[in-house]
Each structure stands twice: as C-alpha cells, then as structure tokens.
Amino acid sequence: DAGVTQSPTHLIKTRGQQVTLRCSPKSGHDTVSWYQQALGQGPQFIFQYYEEEERQRGNFPDRFSGHQFPNYSSELNVNALLLGDSALYLCASSLEVRLLYNEQFFGPGTRLTVL
C-alpha cells in the first residue's frame, strides 16, 4: 500500500503565477482534504473533496480551488500567488463511511516557495 502521495515535492514560483499541486489518496480512500502549513504553524484546513465535489471549505480566498477526479485523486490550484502562500501543503485522505472513526492519513506534503 503506497499511502498518500503528493507531487511535486518542492516547487518555486514567483508572485502572480499559478500553481497546481497533486495528491493521490491511500488505496481505497474516497475523501481528500487539503491543508496549508505555514512555517512554524500548525496545518490550516483549506477544503475537502468527496464524490468530485467540494464538501467543506476553510477560511481561504477563492484563489484557492481544487478538483477531485473519478479515481479519487485530487489537485489544489492556487492563482495569483502571493508571498504569503509560501508553505507546506499537505493532503490527507480518509474513507467517507468511516467518518465516525476520524481516520485521516497525511501525505509528505509539497513545499511551495513564492519569490
């Protein structure tokens, strides 16, 4: 079992650019959540996808958008990058039917640097 995988590992962009981050959930999982972890901070919830739809969203602007594909993999898109978007972006996967057990598995993250 490969666990949650994310790509790329590192990314450097400049202000105003757009970026796409990718996540493959743990085998058998159907729900994907994205978190932003700024340096020295705890992860902050961005949004969650289930059945290819955004189900929940944290306090993030519309510049942050996502997508979930039929194979449950997911993308996080950030437009008009700001310096403050520099962070580690974590993907977590879970199984909808096991929500009560709150089992969530995290990937290694993508480190985004905005210059």
Add this chain to the structure above:
Amino acid sequence: AQSVTQLGSHVSVSEGALVLLRCNYSSSVPPYLFWYVQYPNQGLQLLLKYTTGATLVKGINGFEAEFKKSETSFHLTKPSAHMSDAAEYFCAVSGTGNQFYFGTGTSLTVIP
C-alpha cells in the same frame, strides 16, 4: 466550534526524562482528539487518538495521552525521552466531516 491550544511552543527534556506536552481543547460536541508528530521536511504521522471509551490512550513509540473532560485537556506523555523523539508535535481536534483543527505545535528537543 472546535479549537486546540498547545501550551509551550518549545519544550526541552534530557534523554531519559519524562516528556509532557500540553494540549487543551474547546469543542461544542464530544471531541475526537489526536496527537501527530512531524519530523523535519516530512508530513504528519499519527501518534494516537481518542474517540470514545477508555480515557487513557496508548500510541506508538511509547507515547500515551489522557482525555480529561473536566479539564478539557489531552496532554501527551512519555516516561523516558529518546533522542529520536525530537520533532514537532501537533494536537488536533476533529470537527464535522472529518475536518481537523490543529494547534500551533510544540517543538520537542531532547538533550543528551
């Protein structure tokens, strides 16, 4: 609404000493509580979790935590620190739909 507060952003202990990392939570519903560990340049690894049942929860690597509803606490302990325990530790509470709310983290340093 759910939130957690981790007391102490940095904790240093000697190798072999007791590790105590503090976490207090706020939740409008019965909480599900978690401790995660993060090593440099890595993602989060689940140490332990409390959902229902026994209030003393045992996790991996010798860590345990006790859910105390009266104190709204979920402190993480380990009887004897090892050098490999040096990492960042996050307490989290889950909300509706499996959304997690994390604390700001506690950096644990183990002194040889």
